[in-house]
Amino acid sequence: MTHHLDDQTLSDLLDDGLDAPARSGAEGHLAACDDCFSRLQRMRALVGHAGSLPHMLPAPAGEWQAIRARLTTGGTRVIAPWWTRRGALLAAGLALVIASSAITAVVVGRAPVGSEQTAASPAATGPLTPRLAALEHEYTTVTRDLERQLAERKHALAPETVAAVERSLRTIEGAIAEAREALARDPGSETLARLLVAGHDQKVELLRHATRLATQS
C-alpha cells in the first residue's frame, strides 16, 4: 500500500467534506489499508475530544502583556492566528489526547500493555482484531473523558434532558454490547465491525452534544 491518504483527505472525510467519488475512493482505500484506517480513527476520536472542550480558555498569566508587546514592536506580517489553522488545531488536540490517554500504544497497532481493564471495559467481553481493539480503546478513552465532563456539569441540564441522554446511552450501549458479542463469534465480519464503530460514533456524538448543552447552560 504505497499511496496513503493524506491528512487533509482524512480530515475532509471526517468532516463529510469530500464529494461522492472522492469519498468512495477514500473509503475503498481505507477498507484495505490499516494504517490509514487507524489514522482516521485517531482523528475521529480527537475531534470528538476537541469538540467537548470549552469554547474559551483563560489565557496564561502575563500572556496578554506579551502579545501586546509583540504587536507594538511593529512590522509584523499579519497572518492567520495559529489556532484557526486546522493542522495546528489537530496538533493541539492530539497533544491533549496523548497527554490524557494511552494512545501511543494504539499508534503502533496493539493494545496498551498493562492498560487498566475494568469489568465494563470492552476488552473484558471478548476478543477483537487488534485493529478494532485499538480503535475501541480510543473510543473508550474519549467516551470516559466526555462522561466525566458530563457528570461534572449534569446539574446544569434539565431533568428531562438528562433522562433523554441516559435513555439514549442505554440504547446505544445495548447495541454496542450485542455487536461485540456477535464479533466475538465472528471476528472477521466487516458488517459487525462497522456497526460496532457506528455505535461508538453515536455514543461519542451524544455525549459531546450533551456536554456542550451542559456547558452552555
Added chain:
Amino acid sequence: MRRILFLFALAACLTSEASAQSRFNRRLPLAPDGSIRIHNLAGIVRLHGWDRDSIVATGEVGRGSKGFFMGGDRNGVKLGIDIPNDDVTSAEPSTLEVWVPTGSRVRVKSTRGDIVVDGVTGALDLGSTSGNVTVTGIPRELTVETMDGDVQLEGAVVWLRARSAGGDITVRGGAEDLVSASVSGAVTVTGGPVRAARLETMTGNIVFEASIARGAVLDLGTHSGAVRVLLPKGSTPTVEATTVAAPIDNNLTPQRAQIRGDGRELALSLGGDARLTVRSFKGAVTLSWGGPPLRLVKQ
C-alpha cells in the same frame, strides 16, 4: 363601588401596560450575507428569509424573562430573549419572529422551543434540546441538532447534517450531501435527488424513498430498526445489503439473499452507476421498486 371600579380600571391599565412592554419590534441594517445569532431558550423562533438588506425582529417576551436584546452591525447581529441564569423553568415561553436577508448565515439556539425556518438560502445552524425544527426552502448548508425534538426539511439542501437522540428526522427533497443520524428516532428521506447520503440509527427505522443521482453513494446502517428502500424504477445502482440476524426482502430482482449464520447477504448490480450499502444487525431490510419518478442528475 366607585373605589372598586377604580381598582378594576387601574388593574386593566397595568395589565395593558405590562403586555405592551413585553412586545418588541426592532429593525437593523444587515448585509445580504450577514451573520446572525438568535437565542430564545423557552419559546418558538420563526425565521423568514426576505430580499432586503435588513433584519427585523418582533415578538413578545414571556413573563419571568429579563427582556429582548438585539445588537450588532451590518455584518453581524445577535438577538434573543434574556432569561435569568438561562433557567427555562423560571420563564414563560417567549415568541420571536425574525426576518433576515435570504443569504444570511444564521445560528439559532433553543432549549424547549420549536424552530421554524422558511426562505433562507444561506447557512443555517439550528439547535433545540426538546423543540422541533422545521425548515422549508433551499438552504445551502443546514446543521441541526436536537435531543428529543423532531427535524423536518422540506425543499433541497446542498449540505445537510442532522442529528437527534430521540427525535425523528425527515427530509423531503433533494440533497447533495446528507448525513442524518438518530438513536431511537426514525430517519426518512423522500423525494430526491440525493447524491451522497449516510443514514444511521440504533433502534429507529430508516426509510429511503428518493431518486438518486448518477455516481451517488448511499450508506444506510442500523442496529435494530427496520430499513425500507424504495428505488425509483430505472435506478441502476450496485446494492449491497447485509444483516447479522434479520431477513432481507429483495423485490428489486428475483435474486434471493444468501443465508449467512442468522443473517443474510445480498449483492446486486443493477447497472452500477451508483452505490447503495445497507447494514443492519437485527432490523429487517426491504428493497423494492417504487419511489418518485427517476430524475438522473449529471455529475
